[in-house]
Amino acid sequence: MNLSKRIAAFATAGLLAGATACPALAADAAAGMQKAQVCVVCHGPEGVSGNPAVPSIAAQPAQFIATQLLMYREGRRKDAQMSPFAANLTNTDLNNLAAYFTAQKLTPPAAAVDAAAAEGGARLSQQHNCVQCHGPALLGQQHIPRLAGQQREYLKTQLRGFKAATRFDMDGQMTSAAQPLSDADIDILANYFAGMR
Numbered sequence: 095m096n097l098s099k100r101i102a103a104f105a106t107a108g109l110l111a112g113a114t115a116c117p118a119l120a121a122d123a124a125a126g127m128q129k130a131q132v133c134v135v136c137h138g139p140e141g142v143s144g145n146p147a148v149p150s151i152a153a154q155p156a157q158f159i160a161t162q163l164l165m166y167r168e169g170r171r172k173d174a175q176m177s178p179f180a181a182n183l184t185n186t187d188l189n190n191l192a193a194y195f196t197a198q199k200l201t202p203p204a205a206a207v208d209a210a211a212a213e214g215g216a217r218l219s220q221q222h223n224c225v226q227c228h229g230p231a232l233l234g235q236q237h238i239p240r241l242a243g244q245q246r247e248y249l250k251t252q253l254r255g256f257k258a259a260t261r262f263d264m265d266g267q268m269t270s271a272a273q274p275l276s277d278a279d280i281d282i283l284a285n286y287f288a289g290m291r
């Protein structure tokens with residue numbers, strides 16, 4: 095199967111996971127903003143995180159945000175801090191929250207990246223096909239997250255988790271993608287992504 099067919103297949107898998115739970119609803123970003131007041135306590139103002147362990151959710155693809163919220167709500171992705179805040183969201187809430195956060199600008203605090211990490215990161219992203227799924231500028235698409243400008247420590251934790259097959263992964267593709275990465279590769283990639291705008 096070629097890559098775009100595989101991506102379409104993931105999208106379908108994501109939709110199927112929520113098929114009964116996720117009717118197509120017109121999302122309301124203003125209603126999402128009201129609901130987001132509790133989220134920004136951890137995820138930062140407008141979803142731009144200042145905490146190394148907490149991901150920014152501003153400017154993530156709407157489908158990615160809604161899918162992950164659904165996965166936390168259904169207990170498929172679990173986190174002691176995050177899960178309780180997804181538990182009581184309705185389908186309308188998760189679509190509205192996704193519409194709000196996707197429209198926010200990601201302006202993370204400048205991350206210092208040395209030239210060697212930047213060059214190595216660009217090379218590794220090509221070599222391991224990160225750009226094929228996450229997009230040429232690593233801005234994400236559909237159910238695939240944006241990596242550019244994400245918190246560095248959060249990225250490292252996720253990549254180590256995928257490599258160890260402990261991080262939730264809806265279809266196993268990301269777990270496979272992480273297998274060839276060494277610890278040094280993970281450090282370089284996380285530095286590179288965190289420094290991108």
Ligand code: HEC
Binds near residue numbers: 163191
């Ligand atoms: C108590 C702190 C806290 C609150 C409040 C909180 N979150 Fe989170 N959220 C986290 C942490 C920590 C993670 C990463 C957890 C993990 O590794 O699975 C996370 C992960 C996420 C993710 C996945 C991001 C990614 O890049 O994979 C989304 C989407 C998200 N939260 C949305 C929300 C929304 C929407 C709300 C409000 C309804 C909210 N969060 C409230 C702490 C919080």
Ligand code: HEC
Binds near residue numbers: 104224244267283
């Ligand atoms: C075949 C497509 C594909 C490839 C190739 C791929 N990814 Fe992913 N990646 C995904 C998908 C899909 C997710 C969301 C997984 C989930 O939560 O179920 C993801 C999630 C991630 C996350 C978690 C981000 C977050 O906000 O939670 C990181 C970090 C990541 N990928 C980095 C990489 C890196 C680095 C590479 C290259 C070594 C790579 N990906 C290659 C599809 C891909």
